Amino acid sequence: MKARPSTMRECTSCFSDRAVKIATSSSFGSGSTTKASSASAANVSNIGAVTSFFKSSLTTGKFLVLKLTWSRSHSGPFFSVDVDESLISADTWKRTHLLRTKSGTHTFLASSSNITVHWDFTAAQYGPGPEPIDKFYLAVTADSEFALLLGDKSEEFEKKFTPKLKIAEFSMVRRREQVIGPALHSTTSARFCDGGKYHEITIKCKGTRREEKDAELSVCIDKKIVVQVAKLDWNFRGNQAVFIDGSPVDLMWDMHGWWFGAPAGHAFFLFRRRSTLESRLWLEEESTHGFSLLIEARRAS
Template sequence: MVFSSSYYLPMLSFDLRIPGKISRGFFSKMRNIATCYSEHAIKVSDSYCSGPSNNQVYLSPNLNPSIQNAVVCIYRVKLSSSKQFLITLTWCNLTDQGFTISIIHDQPSPAQLKPKCWQLIKSKGTKRFESCNSKIDIAWDISSANYDSSPEPVKGFYIAVLVDSEISLLLGDMEEDVHLKKLMCNFPAAKFSLISRSEHFSGGAVYSTKARFCDSGVCHDILVKCMTEARGPRYSALSVWIDKKNVVQVKRLQWNFRGNQTIFLDGLVVDMMWDVHDWFFNPKFGYAVFMFRPRSGLDSRLWLEEKKLEQTEQEKVGFSLLICACKDPD
């Protein structure tokens, strides 16, 4: 669908040392964020992608880009047997360009709330184990991978995960690799999709990434900029740019530290939510959260309670992008 150590994120209680913890708590945490935006929450006027246009420079030279420390991707897999799993991949720049993987049932039982996770540091290899009463095989090669500014490779690699002899996850661009071609020829492919991506940044005030919010959509450039004027933090401002168009502007960010705004992309209604409370009122940690989430179907609510959804509706729930940002102290 979309592109695909130890960091403590106090706002959401994420622990990147335990990827399974993220996968099992992700949706509940996202709902918790959404509940902040009640009728009493601060809301900014509606925005459109063709919306506020001005001559402001897209990326001011005096704003320092941040460093991406970790990327966590959660994939939903559906086997031919109708079994569904969540596969979590964690890329962190403290693991020598390796990655960590965990696999749990899509709706884990209380006995499965502590899934195992495997840290794969070798640049190339295979691994076999059992999880969720299923046989898991992993083959990977990141020995020649190319990286940009992220711990996640962008090309020159592959990762293949087989669950019960079905290719449940296949990432990368090395289709001509002999071992990978053998796997693709000998095993059927299951359905999988990326349902969430969380990125952790530190330093600077500019957070840049890419995302595709539906299979038929295009990959969008997303830029979040936070600016503080010389007059002080009470004059801080937040702006969000998508494909070099300014779609969100929030002035006096110290007062409007929490809110949401509607963006229209690829025929979808996308809710952009932010929470920068800790930047101003918990500076010891200073983490902020920015989330992009398409609404499901024609529903007008900010967040769908997944426990009330039919199974067919659950499968329609799309991709979510979460940006966790630690800003440099003023």
Template sequence: MRDIASCLGEYAIKVSDSACSAPANQACRPSGLVPSIQDSVACLYKTKLSTQKQLLITVTWCKNPTGQGLSINIGDDPSSSSSALKVNTNSRFFRKTKGNRTFESCNSKIEALWDLSNAKYESGPEPTNGFYVVVVVDSEVGLFLGDMSEDVVAKKLKTGIPLAQFSLVCRREHFTGNTLYSTKAQFCDTGMAHDILIRCSGEDEGLKYPVLSVCIDKKKVIRVKRLQWNFRGNQTIFVDGLLVDMMWDVHDWFFNPASGYAVFMFRTRSGLDSRLWLEEKLVQKEQEKVEFSLLIYACKNP
């Protein structure tokens, strides 16, 4: 599959407002399809220490028929085993839902603490409450996640450990199943979490040609007709006062069915005069302002 951004033109932008792009009664109405299964979620965080050193921390949650797992990677190479912590929560063979581990990566001393023993899950691999994950970098709290993490961080801070700045810059989600994908996203630190529904309708629903629909908070914001010809493209919407580019690439659904993967991306940007994200990196370490990206990799079963 070609890079999704390489097929998008700088001027191929259509701006719409999620609050007025569709009438209130024209909400997304999915058929009896069951939403696809979320197999894994990878969250990329940018941490800035008091020494001005910056690190990338990737937290990955995964789920398969044999169990669930958690991994933490430090640095810009998530495949590097030397900078990874992997926890298997499979209760049948090996279960380690609580603990801590110390290792070195990117010339820093890393301490990871986690407690998933009382974690609650919905349909995906990422816990919703009853857990914590804390990453300490060079004696600074570089990242903390979960509703139980504040108590752990408070204890650390009482011992004089400073709290570093961190922000979520990218979230990658993998789905398998049919052509209905449901997730949530928070596009800025001060914004609310929005429900996102991506749906591809086809001949089985009485349509002559496939149609791609994207809904945010049950309001239809994007509708792409004749999807087999418009298999790559982009539009821009407003969410929480931010410009959000939505890009799609469903080429392989039609022309490489053996793979069956499609890619959908939401990315915030600073203004109308800024360029779309073409070949730049997800995170520029020199850039103070952190933008957010949500990537959805969707596998359509035959």
């Protein structure tokens, strides 16, 4: 397979606007999955951060983009919230609101709207990363309307408001996972179309040094290999289309930093659903049709 010359500026700028939800369970380790033995599990490292972007269509006709970043420090998990009207400049937002308490309310002004964030993670349960997966709620209101509701306890929280607030249509439009580990072995789950099922995605690299002649990159979807790349010293960058739920999904990888860089090298993997098979790869005007998932791996001992 021939490598496609590219830069990560290209890679990180081709996210899209389509509604998708993701259930994540991602890990980096050395030759083992999250169901591995306790001996192998010792090599599994933490997920550093997860960033999700949601597009909310208010009943007034106004659109908002909400950016949630989940991270973890020595004192425990925390999250930040950004709100804007544009997804294009989402990665350069400077108005981050960092929230460290387990429950509370925070109000601010953004995009000419009064924004209030309500959350309760007091009894929240977590997976391998900093993102809560059960027994929590996170609600964002914009001008007295729910712009976002997350968590299994959100419905119960929503019923507390009298009179009842309207609920906007909202959906996830992109996601970024940042993970750290000594070797490349990541598993996550994604849903690539509205109403579709969740698919398990596994990225695995055999070998950690450029001089290893048997080095190989493989990508599996639902435990079936869909991409297999040998000779990574030449094919450290590339792209290939795979089919998920009958729709083409483009996978782009860039392992140059991982393979040739410093000990703490980076690798990037970008999945993006195309509208049709005939649509061209990474075309900017196609950005409104497909969901994007970016996995950023950083090697650490």
